[in-house]
Amino acid sequence: MNSKFLTRQISAIESMRLPRNLCGYIFAIGMDRQYFTDYSEWQQYCxxxxxxxxxxxQVGFAILAARIIAFTEKTRPKSSLATPKPAQRLxxxxxxxxxxxGPDHSPxxxxxxxxxxxxxxxxTPSKTIEDWNASPKIGLGIKSTMPPPPKTRRDQVKLDAHTSPPHQNDPSHILYVAGWTMAEDEN
Structure with missing residues (x-):
């Protein structure tokens, strides 16, 4: 950037009454906020x-003003040499x-x-579950038409060479049941 242009811009900014925020300054110099697309960079410059x-x-004003000017000039739309077409809003x-x-698009x-x-x-999850429970269910809750298979008791099973256990177990017995004793029946 030209140093004469920069010093002239800095002196113009120093003499003017500055708006409260960067957006107001952008509008004051004749630019639009939509030119600045990088949100994180915008926040830093704010x-x-x-x-x-x-x-x-004060003393540090010129340095900061130069940075702001460079930022606005970098994003200023470049004028082409060809005749500009009438601006159509996108x-x-x-x-x-x-x-x-863009390659590094951030929301x-x-x-x-x-x-x-x-x-x-x-x-909400409760609303989703409520809707799910209210919807018709396919295959759930249908009663079988076949009767359940009869229950088989342990003593009804016939053992042969293929169904015998590998080692013989003693018949099951209960050691102690609450309310019962192991003593012989007394008259």
Whole structure:
């Protein structure tokens, strides 16, 4: 950047009454906020601008003003040598598509807000379960038409060479049952 241009800009900024925030300054110099697409960089320069406003008329003001000027000039749209076509505003869909095509696309403030709203609009788990329970169920709760197989008792099983256990177990017995004793019956 030309040093004469820079000193002239710094002196102009120092003599003017600065707006409270960077957005107001951007509008004051004839630019639009939509030119600045990198949100994290925008936040950093907002802090830098606040520091510059606080230092107006002091020693470090010129350094901060030079940084702000470089930032605004870097993002200023370049004028082409060809005759400019009448400006057509892009639709939201086209702006979103152009914004997402960048290699390091980070969501804008509006996109983050939309994501937060979508999370809020998402049904709660209790509502989801309630809806799921109210919906018709296929295959669940149908009674079988076949009667259940008869229960087989242990003493009804016939043992042969294929069904005999590998070692012989003693018949099961209970050592102690509450309320009963092992003593012989007394008259």
């Amino acid at each position: 802090v830098l601008y606040k520091a510059m406003v606080a230092l107006q008329g 639709t939201k869909k086209e702006r979103r598509r152009l914004g997402q095509e 804008s403030k509006a996109e983050r807000h939309l994501a937060k709203e979508l999370r809020r609009a998402k049904p």
